[in-house]
Amino acid sequence: MRAVVDKDTCIGCELCVSICPGVFSMDGEGKSDATTDIPAEMEDDTREAGEQCPVDAIHVTE
Ligand code: SF4
Numbered sequence: 001m002r003a004v005v006d007k008d009t010c011i012g013c014e015l016c017v018s019i020c021p022g023v024f025s026m027d028g029e030g031k032s033d034a035t036t037d038i039p040a041e042m043e044d045d046t047r048e049a050g051e052q053c054p055v056d057a058i059h060v061t062e
Contacts, residue, residue: 001043002061003034003050009057016053020045034058 003023005016012030016023022042027033038046050058 001038001046002036003038003046004059004061005032005034006057006059007031009055011055011057013054016049016058019049019052024049032057 005024007027007029010031012026012032014026014032016032016034017025020042023035023038023046024032025035034046047060050060
């Protein structure tokens with residue numbers, strides 16, 4: 001699984017970080033970053049973060 005954050009779209013609400021802090025973190029510019037190596041046990045939370053992002057900035061591919 002891979003998750004990519006579209007930083008031009010991200011509004012820095014930090015919701016993805018609160019849902020899945022093991023994968024998402026805030027960068028120095030107030031935008032979310034996703035780790036490239038997503039552990040299997042975090043895949044459900046990663047999908048959830050992608051669904052909950054208010055501006056659809058997280059793109060998850062299986
Ligand atoms: S939930 Fe979406 S808008 Fe909010 S920080 Fe994460 S990627 Fe950005």
